Amino acid sequence: MNYSAQREAILTLMQSGRLDHPTADAVFAQMRRRHPRISLATVYRNLNLLAENGDILKIEAHGGPERFDHQTHAHAHAVCKICGMTADFSAQYVNFRLTAIARATGFKIDSAQTVLRGICGACAEKSS
Amino acid sequence: MNYSAQREAILTLMQSGRLDHPTADAVFAQMRRRHPRISLATVYRNLNLLAENGDILKIEAHGGPERFDHQTHAHAHAVCKICGMTADFSAQYVNFRLTAIARATGFKIDSAQTVLRGICGACAEKSS
DNA sequence: ATAGAAACGATAATCATTATTATTTTTAAA
DNA sequence: TTTAAAAATAATAATGATTATCGTTTCTAT
Numbered sequence: 122m123n124y125s126a127q128r129e130a131i132l133t134l135m136q137s138g139r140l141d142h143p144t145a146d147a148v149f150a151q152m153r154r155r156h157p158r159i160s161l162a163t164v165y166r167n168l169n170l171l172a173e174n175g176d177i178l179k180i181e182a183h184g185g186p187e188r189f190d191h192q193t194h195a196h197a198h199a200v201c202k203i204c205g206m207t208a209d210f211s212a213q214y215v216n217f218r219l220t221a222i223a224r225a226t227g228f229k230i231d232s233a234q235t236v237l238r239g240i241c242g243a244c245a246e247k248s249s
Numbered sequence: 250m251n252y253s254a255q256r257e258a259i260l261t262l263m264q265s266g267r268l269d270h271p272t273a274d275a276v277f278a279q280m281r282r283r284h285p286r287i288s289l290a291t292v293y294r295n296l297n298l299l300a301e302n303g304d305i306l307k308i309e310a311h312g313g314p315e316r317f318d319h320q321t322h323a324h325a326h327a328v329c330k331i332c333g334m335t336a337d338f339s340a341q342y343v344n345f346r347l348t349a350i351a352r353a354t355g356f357k358i359d360s361a362q363t364v365l366r367g368i369c370g371a372c373a374e375k376s377s
Numbered sequence: 378a379t380a381g382a383a384a385c386g387a388t389a390a391t392c393a394t395t396a397t398t399a400t401t402t403t404t405a406a407a
Numbered sequence: 408t409t410t411a412a413a414a415a416t417a418a419t420a421a422t423g424a425t426t427a428t429c430g431t432t433t434c435t436a437t
Contacts, residue, residue, distance in 0.1 A: 124403070125415060145394080160417040165394065167415095181311050183362065186393055199356050208356065227370030228327050228336065234311065235363040242355030252434070253384060273425085288386040293425065295384095314424060 127152075127159055128167045135177050135191045142180065142188045142198070142207040182207065183238045195233065201241035208241065255280075255287055256295045263305050263319045270308065270316045270326070270335040310335065311366045323361065329369035336369065 131152060134140070140147055149164045168189050172179040178190040182200050188207060190198075197210040259280060262268070268275055277292045296317050300307040306318040310328050316335060318326075325338040 126402095127416075158417070160419090162395080162418080163416060181309055181364070183309050183360075199354075199358075201356075202359065208354070210354075226327075226336070226338075227373065228329075228365070228367055229369075229373055230327075230365050230367040231330065232311075232367070233363065233365045235361065236309075237356070237358050237361045239356055239358040239360070241357075245355065245357055254433095255385075286386070288388090290387075290426080291385060297425095 125167075127156065127163055128170070130156060131164065131167045132171055132176055135171070135189065138191055142182075142190055144186045144188055146186070148189065180207075180234065181236070183236050197235035197237065199237040199239065199241070201244055202238055203240055203244040206241050206243075210237075253295075255284065255291050256298070258284060259292065259295045260299055260304055263299070263317065266319055270318055272314045272316055274314070276317065308335075308362065309364070311364050325363035325365060327365040327367065327369070329372055330366055331368055331372040334369050334371075338365075 131148065134148065134151060135143075140151060143151070145161070145165050145168055148168065149159070149161050152159050152164060168177070169179070171177045172189065175193060178193050180188045180190055180198055182188050182198070184202070185200070185205065190209075192209065199208045199210060200206070201208075259276065262276065262279060263271075268279060271279070273289070273293050273296055276296065277287070277289050280287050280292060296305070297307070299305045300317065303321060306321050308316045308318055308326055310316050310326070312330070313328070313333065318337075320337065327336045327338060328334070329336075
């Protein structure tokens with residue numbers, strides 16, 4: 122892995138944390154600034170490869186395009202259905218009990234994702 | 250709500266539990282048998298309305314089309330990435346701590362979904 | 378009965394993602 | 408170092424699930 126300039130640049134950009142839970146399109150827009158000839162397909166391909174490799178996390182946000190996260194430890198996401206803001210919740214708030222599930226059913230877990238959907242504090246204030 | 254024949258028929262079909270976590274397309278195929286003139290758009294429209302109304306649950310399955318579930322109580326789903334089987338896990342295995350999150354951050358939660366992705370017991374046996 | 382609202386069927390449009398393909402870059406061996 | 412095979416790329420076409428449109432039909436409530 123990681124023997125192409127584009128792939129390393131995408132990983133570096135993701136790990137910088139400069140983009141907040143970006144979509145593939147947002148990564149593409151940012152990448153273009155230093156790599157004007159990069160293709161959207163390359164961004165998708167590498168984001169997926171990096172996610173498969175465990176370097177980043179792919180988040181299926183409820184009702185929108187998929188997002189990517191440089192934080193790979195287990196955590197939940199809250200997506201605001203008004204402004205689209207995606208917030209993290211640390212594992213202390215979420216208890217998956219993964220091992221219990223695996224033991225009980227023989228299901229081999231690759232990944233687990235919890236997505237909360239609702240209205241963030243800022244949008245709730247605005248609309249009141 | 251529920252003053253159209255199609256909507257009631259879709260809700261009845263869902264509540265029968267005859268289809269296991271069906272996609273909109275699967276509901277469409279089943280509905281056609283008794284309502285040959287029903288449109289796919291009507292199926293989507295009503296599944297979404299029923300989900301908004303809390304009669305059924307809309308599940309965003311990781312990496313596939315959305316699925317619908319007649320079980321509306323809080324539970325998690327495990328999706329097998331080989332055979333596509335979707336299994337339920339009861340709430341005793343999953344602890345969202347929703348109230349703690351809401352209290353800590355002001356986020357107003359509409360819905361929460363946990364999707365596990367991996368390989369089910371049957372597929373694991375086959376491939377070993 | 379009838380006007381207005383809601384829902385319908387059919388299908389076009391959208392849009393995120395993946396597939397294709399010809400070209401370029403990288404790798405690793407001669 | 409050449410050089411041939413493998414991998415990655417850019418550009419773009421194709422896919423496929425979902426939503427939007429729109430003219431027609433059905434329902435609701437006078």
